[in-house]
Amino acid sequence: MNPASASAFGIAITGMGAISAFGEGAEPLWRGLREGRSGIRPLRHARADKLRIRVAAQVPESFDPARHFDERTLSLLDRCSQFALVAANEAIAQSGLDFGAGGLALRTGVIVGTGVGGETTHDEQSRLIYEEHTGRVHPFTIVRLMVNAPASQISIAHGLHGPTFAVASACASANHALAQAAAMIRSGLVDVVVSGGTEACLGFGSLKAWEAMRVVADDTCRPFSRNRRGLVLAEGAAMFVLESMAHARARGATVLGELAGVGMSADAGDIAAPDPAGSARAMAQALADAGLAPEDIDYINAHGTGTQANDATETNAIHRVFGEHAASLVVSSTKSMHGHALGASGALELVAVLGAMRDGVVPPTANYDSADSACDLDYAPNAPRPMAVRAALSNSFAFGGLNAVLAIRAPG
Amino acid sequence: MTESISPDAVTSQVIAIIAKQAKLDEATIKPESTLKDLGIASLDAIEMIFDIEAHFDITIPYQGANFDTDTVQSLVDAVIKGLAAKAAGPGAVGPDAAA
Numbered sequence: 200m201n202p203a204s205a206s207a208f209g210i211a212i213t214g215m216g217a218i219s220a221f222g223e224g225a226e227p228l229w230r231g232l233r234e235g236r237s238g239i240r241p242l243r244h245a246r247a248d249k250l251r252i253r254v255a256a257q258v259p260e261s262f263d264p265a266r267h268f269d270e271r272t273l274s275l276l277d278r279c280s281q282f283a284l285v286a287a288n289e290a291i292a293q294s295g296l297d298f299g300a301g302g303l304a305l306r307t308g309v310i311v312g313t314g315v316g317g318e319t320t321h322d323e324q325s326r327l328i329y330e331e332h333t334g335r336v337h338p339f340t341i342v343r344l345m346v347n348a349p350a351s352q353i354s355i356a357h358g359l360h361g362p363t364f365a366v367a368s369a370c371a372s373a374n375h376a377l378a379q380a381a382a383m384i385r386s387g388l389v390d391v392v393v394s395g396g397t398e399a400c401l402g403f404g405s406l407k408a409w410e411a412m413r414v415v416a417d418d419t420c421r422p423f424s425r426n427r428r429g430l431v432l433a434e435g436a437a438m439f440v441l442e443s444m445a446h447a448r449a450r451g452a453t454v455l456g457e458l459a460g461v462g463m464s465a466d467a468g469d470i471a472a473p474d475p476a477g478s479a480r481a482m483a484q485a486l487a488d489a490g491l492a493p494e495d496i497d498y499i500n501a502h503g504t505g506t507q508a509n510d511a512t513e514t515n516a517i518h519r520v521f522g523e524h525a526a527s528l529v530v531s532s533t534k535s536m537h538g539h540a541l542g543a544s545g546a547l548e549l550v551a552v553l554g555a556m557r558d559g560v561v562p563p564t565a566n567y568d569s570a571d572s573a574c575d576l577d578y579a580p581n582a583p584r585p586m587a588v589r590a591a592l593s594n595s596f597a598f599g600g601l602n603a604v605l606a607i608r609a610p611g
Numbered sequence: 612m613t614e615s616i617s618p619d620a621v622t623s624q625v626i627a628i629i630a631k632q633a634k635l636d637e638a639t640i641k642p643e644s645t646l647k648d649l650g651i652a653s654l655d656a657i658e659m660i661f662d663i664e665a666h667f668d669i670t671i672p673y674q675g676a677n678f679d680t681d682t683v684q685s686l687v688d689a690v691i692k693g694l695a696a697k698a699a700g701p702g703a704v705g706p707d708a709a710a
Contacts, residue, residue, distance in 0.1 A: 251670075251673065410673075411657070411661065412657060413657050413660070413673055415673070417673055428673075429673075469652065469654070470654065471653060471654050472652060472653050472654070508653065
């Protein structure tokens, strides 16, 4: 497949929005990452004294849902749906699309990735039953906590009538959602999809479960650094407006980047430990799907969780796919700054890739302070790297052995 | 709590838990064996630590576990440390003080 013909199938990204540890908006997120600032802080939690988890990358307290939603709407929204709506509203506004015109609303879908959906609601209502023995829960519990709630709420808020559903693959949910969105546009099923990921996973029960798994760092997230101690949990959302390149060009839209190809695979092995063969297959597929050669890639936004297993395995997989070119490309993990927002991570990381392409600056891997022989690539340690990014990969690898990789081309 | 368990007793109890979990003969498990040597994958190791914590009623601090290099002895040491912290009484040492 030559690049020109592949490009005909490329998907234009014409809007983006986010909410993260850096606050509301894609721009504050990108500015933070570009400057190498960390959003990781001491955990804010009502039961912090009963938790061993000490740090997280949480949406700041300045986020006031009442400023975004009226009382009636708010009573229907779990925190993960609030995030999804805030990000989607920003992305849709930036795209300039008018869904009321020419029946576009009927040909616009909403595909949202989330790892666990309405965890805050689930946790709070369970507490009422098991701890307070109230014997009853809020009547909106089901419609708040269902995993499709964020997608449904976006469709309701914007009157979008196309295919709308959730995609769940733990930490790869956002990338799988974006890949599904791209496939639907390519197939001609829809013209536009609002897609991304959202997560608000910091309920007490959920934090206890992460503690028990012993993969959460107690200090900070140090991807690829020898002294890495695990991941740091985060929350947030990022959403994008995707449309066919032809559709975007016909309306004269500003294209932020091109989702040029996707690769997906399953390790079909261990439920938790990553397999470099599986991650390598997803990366190679994304390149082939985009009509890109390994040498075309300037930057990889790594999955880079900061666990011992992931970072060494991912490095191994990059070597397998890129051969000699692995030494020339730059790999960074922005999870060192925005944390690991599970099903939202791939979406937050796509904001980083589009920012890098626009500004010609690769965001660093923060907190990197000691070399590991098992992690021997150029990770842009601690300082942003000014460089042109013409094409990039963004990796997401999930528990369950599920891999989803996006190939992105700079607009041009 | 004043009852104290000798280090040898801790070692044999830890080995018994590992043997049961990994379905191994206790005689094949040495203090210097790494979990990798014993063929214990990461999730199984996490579950084993969970069982050890329950057995001794302690909390083993999270120290950035590396299942390729952690040995049976390092688990025994963590248990001894956990028992000492428990004996010192609640509040004397935070759960992660050793981390």
